[in-house]
Amino acid sequence: MRFRLFFRLVPALLCLFFFLPSISAATQQRSASPAAFLSRPDVFPVGIWLQDPVNAAAFKSIGVNFYAGLWKGPTERQLRQLQKAEMAVFSPQNEEGLKATYNDIIAGWIMPDEPDNAQMQEGGGFGPPVPPEQVIRLYEQMKARDSSRPILLNLGQGVAWDGWYGRGTRSNHPEDYETYVKAGDILSFDIYPVTHRDSGVRGRLDYVARGVDRLLKWSGGTKPVWSVIEASRVSNAERMPDGEDVRRLVWLSIIHGARGIIYFVHQFSPRFVEASLLENDRLRQDITRINTRLQSLATVLNSDALPELVTVEPDAMTLPGSIVAISRRDECDLYIFAGSISRFPTAARFRLSEPVPADRADVLDEGRDVRLEKGQFKDEFGPYAVHLYKIPHGGANCPQTGK
Template sequence: MKELLLIACCVLIASSAMAGPVKIGIEKDHTLTFNGERFLPLGVAPGPPSDFKTPDGKNGWKELADGGINYFRSGPSEQNWDDATLKKLEADIAAVEAVGGIGAWVFLRELSNLEPNHPEREAMLRRMINKYKDRPGVFFWKNEDEPAWGKKSPEGLAKGYKLIRELDPDRPVITIQAPRNTIEELRRYNDSCDISGADIYPVSIPMGKNSHLPNKNISVVGDYTKRMVEVVHDQKPIFMVLGVTWSGVVPARGNTLIRPTFEQMRYMTYQAFIDGAKGIHWFGFPGVLSEKDQPYGWNWTYWYSVMKPLLSEFKKGTELNAVLIAPKDDMKLRVEGADDIEYLARRVNGKVYVLAAKREGPEAAIKFSGLGAKGTADVMFENRSVPVTDGVISDTFKPNAVHIYRVQAN
């Protein structure tokens, strides 16, 4: 850790694309704001190589930002706080400042845990925060990963959190928990973050081996989302982490390589939003790369086939993004036909939007009533519409189907 002294010598690189202060706020409804404007955090972890390119030679950071990603994790993972780690962190931040629209989620790891038996950490933590707190390419801080499962000190992390926010009141601290532990055990860490959440990667062979709940299907994402809302007493935003490639699918560890299909990832993402997530990031783009993707250090194949098309539905500037970040004007509907439908119904700009997702039960004919609208409902992204009769939408849902309806409000 002595290498942390090197941070005082790193050169700050000025940015032409991204300048000025960054202030990330949290509204009463837990929606985040970026310099006063409501926004939907969409991230990747870990981040890519600092100088990475797309297969056609373009700037990879710009491709991510244009595709909808607005934050990424940087800092040590399995590495130590050595010269290479610090140089990459600086290079990552400089790279995104040159692009704009995307910022680092800086992983402070053990530095954020100010335990009494590690007095050296406080000085190192101060250096890190003071060095980067005014950089436009830094959006969030990350403390210890999965602290409850790792049995990290709640008191040490609370002390570290307090210092971070004293030094930098403009950037939230995020804690991501493992899909483990009891609710009471997880609550011990509520005082060490502004934003909480969990990682859950149900797609595996056999399915659901990452889950410690009875549900081993992909709908367990919603179970963990609601669980984390309960952990924080619905008093903080929740970010969920979904898996592209995780340890339980790595062949070198004796597993079968499998990744979520577009349909699976779409379901898990929307289910998380419906059940209360205010941000989502996707884990494992650098993991187990094909021969085609290895030169880039990034799973561009999955990006172009799954993530970019999915993000195009709700990234910044889209109609659905405005719905997801809108101040709450949510509606209670009556749902008939199955007991495993989850939905979010919201009035925005004179329209009613219904985001509906079905769990794994059999195909069913579903009725949503109480919309207070009539006419025709567009089914977004499906090139079809359904009639709205006396405030009722009727449609068919297959297992893990997602349908998003838009209808003019009366």
């Protein structure tokens, strides 16, 4: 990811922290404010990466509910603009950000970006990644200044791709991440397979699902994982993700365990545009629909998983594990969110472990349904396809359904 906050600034930051006045853990100002979104079951985290707060209202209008990072900030101007837009932020930690004045919008802190990548050196070129132990020390220093808010650590594409040469001397060393994950309360990572420059990764949307799986594994499933999703050309002048690409990346991430999404919308080629999504009407409208669906399902997505509710049986020609499903319920409906990490078309049968009165399952956002018979149904999946099924289960206060 571009615009890194390089660790050569760390010694200066540590000196700054030593002289900062301590702050209390009081949270009254945050309890009914934008910063409180993480504690709300009716909100699914949808962020935007490192954007100018001047566009906060515009991003809010498409369903973004927090900023991830502030370029060379936080400054008073940036934070005041976010307050005006009532936009939460995961901010770098400095003297300005630690002021109680901003408790209403600062939901958490963000670590310097991608410490696992080779780091730019002052005299030019790149050195090795930041040692995990050094990243942990900075995390501990930030936590000592404010233990009341979570710290977000974003890692690079080595999370999903061992061969990422951008890690320099630590390429093909995934074991490093078992230590890196200790330096954050919320973990995220970025890899952009739609626009990727490497032919071995380009088009492989399964790398995003793999990265989520691995972060959950390395952290023992004890920390929320968020996925950074490409929503621009990034550095590829010839390829841009469309709305369906973004939808698949978002839902594959969630199906594999992500509890939040961050969009990356910078464009570097053929010309630099920081907020390129706001200039692309079609993609902006598609992402608005994606975000609207996420919020309509927020209480469902934030509810407890039901791992025993559904069994997935892929067809005989499909590798086991190629189709993954998660299950949830609310008062009236069961939900099965399923996605394929195969680059080939496939199909699967879904068997429910409990009886339901319905004979059809609605497929959300696709204008169709599938037949449900004897507690099971079958559906087809294109490459990296996702399907969101909604099945009435006949609660006491729900509309009656029948066969």
